Amino acid sequence: MAVSERVVEKAVEVRVDRVTKYFGGLVAVDNVSMDIEPRKVTLIIGPNGSGKTTLLNIISGYYKPDKGRVFYRGADITGLPPHKINSLGLARTFQIPKPFQNLTVLENMLVAARFNPGERMTASLFKARWIKTEEALVEKAFTILRELNLDKVWDQRASSLSGGQMKLLEIGRVLMNDASTILMDEPVAGVLPSLAIDIFKMIRELVEKRNITFIIIEHRLDVALGFVDYVYAMARGKVISQGTPEKVINDPLVQESYLQG
Ligand SMILES: Nc1ncnc2c1ncn2[C@@H]1O[C@H](COP(=O)(O)OP(=O)(O)O)[C@@H](O)[C@H]1O
């Protein structure tokens, strides 16, 4: 490759390379390729059943693809278990389970960090060191909570948070584990319009302040489109359009796929 060509080559954070996933006779994801740029918000859209969640589960290691590879920062992560992928900095947010909702906001942050087995092992060896680690974790949690505007509710039970605050706490939990690429499945589903906009504003701020890369599935295009850099549209397991939000949303193929549901 000529040097001049190399200069314009875009950096790729996550590369999905011709990935296919079957469920029995059904092809849920059909030969999908994506290049996700670092420090951008990439949106994946498409009608119900088009394979978006399955693709997210493949990227984060919850499903193995039947064909194709997934790369993270150049490394082949295909088939690695979720916790390994997570420890590389590629994390998926999850709804906070019921028992955890009885914990406070701060406790939820600390528990998330505890899932880091390396730290737990070494820290438990010496009490003094353990206490230091605790202090550092609390400090880290507060730094993140301040950025997410959750510091004032640090001692409230998670169950008392608004739907929007709960989503921010889900992001906070993966940031505790030093995630630098965050995958989210419908982060503003069921969230009030003004709060939904706040969440996307926060996502943008995390891109600027923490250099986080986001890959987001979202149906509420009215909210999401103004905050994202790049869009992939899927239908029946395939990518049918990609580009700027404006380009994709005006693509007749995309409009047609939504009409067909
Ligand atoms: N675990 C599963 N077992 C069988 N079929 C599944 C499973 N998960 C998803 N599917 C099917 O795969 C297709 C894609 O689903 P999904 O990835 O959830 O789509 P989307 O998130 O775009 O709504 C659908 O037809 C769905 O019914």
Ligand SMILES: [Mg+2]
């Ligand atoms: Mg889905």
